[in-house]
Amino acid sequence: xxxxxxxxxxxxxxxxxxxxxxxNLIDLRFQNQLKQLTNTSKxxxxxxxxxxxxxxxxxxxLTERKEMRPEKGAAK
Numbered sequence: 001x002x003x004x005x006x007x008x009x010x011x012x013x014x015x016x017x018x019x020x021x022x023x024n025l026i027d028l029r030f031q032n033q034l035k036q037l038t039n040t041s042k043x044x045x046x047x048x049x050x051x052x053x054x055x056x057x058x059x060x061x062l063t064e065r066k067e068m069r070p071e072k073g074a075a076k
Contacts, residue, residue, distance in 0.1 A: 001049050018053045
């Protein structure tokens with residue numbers, strides 16, 4: 001998943017996608033431990049997708065906080 005695709009998604013969609021990717025990561029880890037996973041590079045890709053989604057969610061959280069916070073000195 002590309003970063004521009006992630007940024008276009010709504011926050012609720014991102015949270016749902018994050019849950020799905022984390023479940024997928026757990027399944028891949030089990031498969032890897034049981035030697036059933038043939039393409040181990042999937043682990044790395046899913047971990048990066050999780051990190052990208054978390055980054056975008058955090059950016060949105062910080063921008064919301066910044067918009068809600070009153071600016072200092074502007075009330076004078």
